[in-house]
Amino acid sequence: MPAPRTAVADPTLTRPDWTRGSPRDPARLWLDKNENWDPELNRVVAEVMRALPAEAYCTYPESAQLYAKLAAWAGVEPGNLMLAAGSDGVIRSVFEAYVEPGDTVIHTVPTFAMYSVYSRMYGARVVGIEYERGSDGPVLAIDRLLTAIRTEGPKLVCLPNPDSPTGTVVPPEQLESIIAAAGEAGALMLVDEAYHPFHPDSVVPAIARYPHLVVCRSTGKAWGMAGIRIGYGVASPEVAKILHKVRPMYEVGAVAVHAFEAMLDHADAMRASVARLEAGKALFLAEMETLGFKVLKGAGNFCHVAFGAHAAAIHARLDGRVMYRKDFAEPCLAGYSRFSAATPELFAPVIALIRAAIQGNRP
Amino acid sequence: MPAPRTAVADPTLTRPDWTRGSPRDPARLWLDKNENWDPELNRVVAEVMRALPAEAYCTYPESAQLYAKLAAWAGVEPGNLMLAAGSDGVIRSVFEAYVEPGDTVIHTVPTFAMYSVYSRMYGARVVGIEYERGSDGPVLAIDRLLTAIRTEGPKLVCLPNPDSPTGTVVPPEQLESIIAAAGEAGALMLVDEAYHPFHPDSVVPAIARYPHLVVCRSTGKAWGMAGIRIGYGVASPEVAKILHKVRPMYEVGAVAVHAFEAMLDHADAMRASVARLEAGKALFLAEMETLGFKVLKGAGNFCHVAFGAHAAAIHARLDGRVMYRKDFAEPCLAGYSRFSAATPELFAPVIALIRAAIQGNRP
Structure with missing residues (x-):
């Protein structure tokens, strides 16, 4: 008695394995999914949730x-x-x-x-x-x-x-x-x-x-x-x-x-958070440009940086500390890495790590 | 430029109007949707939610x-x-x-x-x-x-x-x-x-x-x-x-x-809540039987009572105070009203209201 045939139009469709994955390590910075980790807004949401x-x-x-x-x-x-x-x-x-x-x-x-x-x-x-x-x-x-x-x-x-x-x-x-x-x-x-x-x-x-x-x-x-x-x-x-x-x-x-x-x-807290994340993104991108990297500001809560010859060193330095989307393969974004927008305070250690990686990468 | 035709297999399907309805009045007892209003379990869930x-x-x-x-x-x-x-x-x-x-x-x-x-x-x-x-x-x-x-x-x-x-x-x-x-x-x-x-x-x-x-x-x-x-x-x-x-x-x-x-x-708190609701249901049904009503215990977190000649008086008395499913029309349940299971404490005022309705209904 097998199960009947599925009605899914494309039965070869596969989805990520739900039995794998691990909880978020709070010691890391999660800038890979375009979430909003702004602590001030998070506090407002937490207050609302605790007052339900x-x-x-x-x-x-x-x-x-x-x-x-x-x-x-x-x-x-x-x-x-x-x-x-x-x-x-x-x-x-x-x-x-x-x-x-x-x-x-x-x-x-x-x-x-x-x-x-x-x-x-x-x-x-x-x-x-x-x-x-x-x-x-x-x-x-x-x-x-x-x-x-x-x-x-x-x-x-x-x-x-x-x-x-x-x-x-x-x-x-x-x-x-x-x-x-x-x-x-x-x-x-x-x-x-x-x-x-x-x-x-x-x-x-x-x-x-x-x-x-x-x-x-x-x-x-x-x-x-x-x-x-x-x-x-x-x-x-x-x-x-x-x-x-x-x-x-x-x-x-x-x-x-x-x-x-x-x-x-x-809604004012939401808009203030958007402003903080925009400020963080502007700071991060300005620093990346100062370091000589090509950046894409973008209009969402994320941005792109092309680390060029320093990519391997920077990825190694950020590994286990900052989660982000590394080096797109798609031709239109090839060589760019994507970071979710964060506040200036959250971006500061990311900038420091990237600076350190570059210095360590100099011949 | 009208919108295209829907792909819904039965386009005559209608669903409840989402623009109508009002928030739950906390002064009422909500025994119409088979929810679990046990205050003790609710406190455990609230603690869990507030500790997220x-x-x-x-x-x-x-x-x-x-x-x-x-x-x-x-x-x-x-x-x-x-x-x-x-x-x-x-x-x-x-x-x-x-x-x-x-x-x-x-x-x-x-x-x-x-x-x-x-x-x-x-x-x-x-x-x-x-x-x-x-x-x-x-x-x-x-x-x-x-x-x-x-x-x-x-x-x-x-x-x-x-x-x-x-x-x-x-x-x-x-x-x-x-x-x-x-x-x-x-x-x-x-x-x-x-x-x-x-x-x-x-x-x-x-x-x-x-x-x-x-x-x-x-x-x-x-x-x-x-x-x-x-x-x-x-x-x-x-x-x-x-x-x-x-x-x-x-x-x-x-x-x-x-x-x-x-x-x-x-899970122990969940099981204790199930036991409290079973006790409340048993109490409520025993009282209803004492009053001469036919009851259906059922195996879910709900039960049925047939109020017979007292139905109109009881519905009038409970109106605006207790929400429940009145007098099913389906032949298999015709004449029965359904109440979600609640704790003995929550059922006590319902029983009192039903008793009062019957007394008021006597010739």
Whole structure:
């Protein structure tokens, strides 16, 4: 009696082994996942979490109040919103509600890993638009993207803005032309604003004009709430209603609902944290440029440094102390290493280690 | 530029309006959703939540340690497990990984609402096995279920044990014959043990013998962690691997991972809470029988009372004070009202209100 055949569109899809991995070593600096480790914001989140009403732990959620509060904060109506387990939950719902086997999905390459995973999970044909390598970092050929939208018959076009790991943004006018082209092609357009408001521009106000537009946002970056796992999508009421059709029993739990509701009263703390992380990033990049390294500032809560001939020495010195994404293999970022944004205080020892590595590396 | 057509198999599927609802009024007793409001267990969960390490709030999860600890607790291997956002998350993954449009799903009627929702979402034909009305409550005709499994060509057979809202259980030998029949029919068999260990029997040990068996469990009932939204599935390594293929970016967040890991050290507090709720249920039902009402003890953390001619007076008296599920319409439970299990202390005012209603109702 074997188990039946799976219905997963691409059964060769593999995912990371869930039985491996170890807890975070608090002695290390974790700058590899674009989390927000700002101690001041973390203190605010901790206070909110420790002040949760006791019933938050033992009850199923009542979310309408959060929907109303979040709608006011985002400048939309509750009927435009969908809460989910992270912005990833919104992305997945978009695939689930709109993508059938054989449909075409257009997304950038490289980008957030789940666009490729969900495309395979739901049996989509992917048209990947690869970033080109420019002298100042990855470049998206907007004309190629527009041509693909017009000629490939996509069901879904996905564009994180800023994109990750490239850190690139599409300027507002061009972004609007991409959204419009997707609509004309009969596609749903997903703009992933996970890094909002590190990059303050948003297409949320365009929701009113484009019924085929979905925007997703995370609380894992600016809000410092990655562990609470709550994100949201914004869409026309028509699309929001369809995304809600595929929601689980509850989109998110009562703890997440209470926590996000309380955190919306601390949007100033979130913005102050964004400012601290921007300051830390600016300091780090200025130091790296002083050391002669090419850097990419990027528009998300992360940045890139090309360590060049010092790469091996620096990686060795940071090993076991600082976690970061080493030397991308993708042509558009080849030779660059990525660091999540941190406060100036958190970056100070990283800078010191890099300086020490260079000195030790001199002939 | 309208939005494209949805890929949802049954686009007529509707879900509750997310913009409506209000926060729980703490002055009421919430006995309508089978949550665990035991104050003593709630205090343990609150302590665990308030002692979470600060990085639980701002990080993406590392779950391998919880998988190992949970596996030891459940008597299986980490490779048998899948964490999810509640047992509902496991159920959904089973549908997603195995059910294609046109497939047949067999489930009991009435049962947990999401079996019907997911069947429509994934385009399944449902063969519903209706509970019959017996003198001692709903009765599942096992022979009809077995015949359906053998003749309807199911891809998936779903059976909560205990079932909800009926509170019924299938005895171990018959349950094994159902599991075996599903396997012989080439179906996946999902046994939903959301109410474990209110009902202490489990088919988890049978996983080793039945590669087509999946068991899901909740932490929302016995563990008092409904708000934290973490459940798990147990299956053969082969099926677990397939369920993991359709998992989101992260199955659950770091807060939930840390909380459940810590709570596993308090399994004694969970068991003590189950005992308190069983005592409360026994007290409540004994009082109801004293008052002359027919009761159904059931095997989950809930029970049923048929208020008969006093129903209207009792509902009026409890209105706005006690939330519960009034007068089922389904034939097998017609006339019964359902109350979640609570401690003797929490049930005392409910009993007093019911007594008062009856006295007020006397001619």
